[in-house]
Amino acid sequence: MGAKPEGPSSAEVRNRQQSNRRATSVDVAAESGVSQATVARVFSSPDKVSPATREKVRSAAERLGYVPNAIARSLKSQRTNIVGAVVPAYGEYWQNVLAEFSRQLAQRSYQLLLFSFAKPDDVDGALSSVAQYRLDGVILASATIGQSQLGRMQSSALPAVAFNQPAAEGLVPSVSVDNEVGMAELARHLVDIGVGTAAYIGGVSSVSTDQIRYRGAVQELAEHGIACPYIEAGAYTYDAGYKAAGQLAQRDNLPEAVMVGSDEVAFGVLDGLENAGISVPRDLLLTGFDGLPQASWAGYDLTTLVQATDVLVAQAIDVLLSTNGAADKPASVVVPGTIRYGRTTRKSDA
Amino acid sequence: MGAKPEGPSSAEVRNRQQSNRRATSVDVAAESGVSQATVARVFSSPDKVSPATREKVRSAAERLGYVPNAIARSLKSQRTNIVGAVVPAYGEYWQNVLAEFSRQLAQRSYQLLLFSFAKPDDVDGALSSVAQYRLDGVILASATIGQSQLGRMQSSALPAVAFNQPAAEGLVPSVSVDNEVGMAELARHLVDIGVGTAAYIGGVSSVSTDQIRYRGAVQELAEHGIACPYIEAGAYTYDAGYKAAGQLAQRDNLPEAVMVGSDEVAFGVLDGLENAGISVPRDLLLTGFDGLPQASWAGYDLTTLVQATDVLVAQAIDVLLSTNGAADKPASVVVPGTIRYGRTTRKSDA
DNA sequence: AGACCTTATGAATACGTAGTCATAGTGTCA
DNA sequence: TGACACTATGACTACGTATTCATAAGGTCT
Numbered sequence: 001m002g003a004k005p006e007g008p009s010s011a012e013v014r015n016r017q018q019s020n021r022r023a024t025s026v027d028v029a030a031e032s033g034v035s036q037a038t039v040a041r042v043f044s045s046p047d048k049v050s051p052a053t054r055e056k057v058r059s060a061a062e063r064l065g066y067v068p069n070a071i072a073r074s075l076k077s078q079r080t081n082i083v084g085a086v087v088p089a090y091g092e093y094w095q096n097v098l099a100e101f102s103r104q105l106a107q108r109s110y111q112l113l114l115f116s117f118a119k120p121d122d123v124d125g126a127l128s129s130v131a132q133y134r135l136d137g138v139i140l141a142s143a144t145i146g147q148s149q150l151g152r153m154q155s156s157a158l159p160a161v162a163f164n165q166p167a168a169e170g171l172v173p174s175v176s177v178d179n180e181v182g183m184a185e186l187a188r189h190l191v192d193i194g195v196g197t198a199a200y201i202g203g204v205s206s207v208s209t210d211q212i213r214y215r216g217a218v219q220e221l222a223e224h225g226i227a228c229p230y231i232e233a234g235a236y237t238y239d240a241g242y243k244a245a246g247q248l249a250q251r252d253n254l255p256e257a258v259m260v261g262s263d264e265v266a267f268g269v270l271d272g273l274e275n276a277g278i279s280v281p282r283d284l285l286l287t288g289f290d291g292l293p294q295a296s297w298a299g300y301d302l303t304t305l306v307q308a309t310d311v312l313v314a315q316a317i318d319v320l321l322s323t324n325g326a327a328d329k330p331a332s333v334v335v336p337g338t339i340r341y342g343r344t345t346r347k348s349d350a
Numbered sequence: 351m352g353a354k355p356e357g358p359s360s361a362e363v364r365n366r367q368q369s370n371r372r373a374t375s376v377d378v379a380a381e382s383g384v385s386q387a388t389v390a391r392v393f394s395s396p397d398k399v400s401p402a403t404r405e406k407v408r409s410a411a412e413r414l415g416y417v418p419n420a421i422a423r424s425l426k427s428q429r430t431n432i433v434g435a436v437v438p439a440y441g442e443y444w445q446n447v448l449a450e451f452s453r454q455l456a457q458r459s460y461q462l463l464l465f466s467f468a469k470p471d472d473v474d475g476a477l478s479s480v481a482q483y484r485l486d487g488v489i490l491a492s493a494t495i496g497q498s499q500l501g502r503m504q505s506s507a508l509p510a511v512a513f514n515q516p517a518a519e520g521l522v523p524s525v526s527v528d529n530e531v532g533m534a535e536l537a538r539h540l541v542d543i544g545v546g547t548a549a550y551i552g553g554v555s556s557v558s559t560d561q562i563r564y565r566g567a568v569q570e571l572a573e574h575g576i577a578c579p580y581i582e583a584g585a586y587t588y589d590a591g592y593k594a595a596g597q598l599a600q601r602d603n604l605p606e607a608v609m610v611g612s613d614e615v616a617f618g619v620l621d622g623l624e625n626a627g628i629s630v631p632r633d634l635l636l637t638g639f640d641g642l643p644q645a646s647w648a649g650y651d652l653t654t655l656v657q658a659t660d661v662l663v664a665q666a667i668d669v670l671l672s673t674n675g676a677a678d679k680p681a682s683v684v685v686p687g688t689i690r691y692g693r694t695t696r697k698s699d700a
Numbered sequence: 701a702g703a704c705c706t707t708a709t710g711a712a713t714a715c716g717t718a719g720t721c722a723t724a725g726t727g728t729c730a
Numbered sequence: 731t732g733a734c735a736c737t738a739t740g741a742c743t744a745c746g747t748a749t750t751c752a753t754a755a756g757g758t759c760t
Contacts, residue, residue, distance in 0.1 A: 024746055035710045070482040072746035074421045075715050089453045095445040102466040103439045112464040116452040132420040271648035298621035299649050374716055385740045422716035425745050
């Protein structure tokens, strides 16, 4: 008789497993002989509970396999500990950014809820989806989020931060790399090594980062009397770059250098040029933008502007989670980039 | 007097904006003169409400800027419409898989909640985090999720599916590419083109996919009297492959072909070999595994086993969302891969 | 010892929705 | 016309937790 450890409790357990219902704080309260309020306190503010009670509750919880229900917690406390991210489904750059967000948010014990979209048209759907979950904040990545959509965000109570989306400045707090200066510095580098003619290959000309990066290149080059025609690849993909390079190669007057608006496109351009018999850097110099991991791979070894993704992301999270209602004007953080000097601008005839 | 469209309503709006509180179904009910229940029905099962009422409620909701609260809905309905994903934070392969999951889940109007981890030790934290949210299911990616952790998943009520994680078979429903046969087919391809000696470079030898892929290579090669020593790169990264290639190059007896357990490592191996003056495919043939987008890039043009990520993901989602309690044994889906023939196994002396 | 403060706990309530049950109204058939 | 089926709607409750308020116990100070 005396060897029976906890009679009613194990019956409890069996009942619950049978009914296949997760244990609640009420169950734990009954099991440990305290009130539901105390159970809640044990899991949310343990120091308000005496050590003895705490232990009693903890062990009861363990026995029942109790896990606090974050949904209920969120409903009551009005915070979800979840940050949303509206991001394009594809693209090396965004995948890297996303991974970094996820990592840093996890460190702060936030989760990341993903709202990805394949086509720009899907953004609306993603955004209205976002509104349903009462997130603690939302990251708006991708420049294909329109002004009107940003405006709607602005009027909603949801804290938001635009990531690398210069067009959002003034509407929504934003964090970006210094696109214009970065591209200008790359241009300056080309000037320094004696380039006399150049061209620029962008992804999609209507995208704000594309425009600003191009502007940086044009202005810097113009100061040295160098023109810089714009070529549109049509997408931010390897293939688009590959094709653009093919067309460029057919021209009779090849520029001495080509500046590409993003690394992923630049890889395509590089391979496309080689395929057309144009050797980089022998026949033509090449620069990228973003600083993707692949840019450092020996196969490419691309000169590019490296975005400090970790810093950008850290800033974005700071802005997002410290959005006190007292913000009169949306913050707008700009982080400088760093040039990575690769073989694609190493003049062989130097 | 008669020109005043809706007196109390606009006051309502102002009050709410002032108090900065989101409108609820109760507010909408008051505004439109119906009960809260009817408002709820308009948004969850519209066909149970007469068209007239429906319209009345919709317009009131619009006026108040009402958006249904998914948290409350989830609490009540016991389903969240959210699927969790436990995934390594880094690695090309996982990033691609994740993007595909996100895309396909969005299509089925599910959201993806990300639990990424940087080190294998962080998996525990991620998993206990997962348990708090009452997700509709969870995707366990990465082979670094241990057996005991899988066992715990199994006993929890949460539907789970292991993605490309052969070790999980029998414990948890799983979906994988056919690692063993895939690698064997690559080996067979090498045999067919006359390779006489080979080596295998894996990532981490304790990982189950690594072991199974190696087994596939070894067995097929053994049938043709070819040995295949195992070399461990130490990580599933470009750098690890690059270093491994450097060490391999110092040997005096170079194999005719090297099979690498994953594309990302293979890229490193390729560049590392070239760096050591070993030309692929002239001096050595090379195969990868996974079928990353970069494998098709002209710069690499790698022979590899392409995983049909879209199919794998679709299968995983199916298994996850159709997990009827009636499943006696965990399903275990294996999807065949397809060889991509690139320049890295194109014998120049043929 | 009385007044007072601190700590630990419980009872009760609210978060915003979905679903159950009851009810009034409307139409159908014999 | 009465019995019956069906539709549209409202009142009410439950989901599982956090928090406020009240209360009891214990400790401290003069």
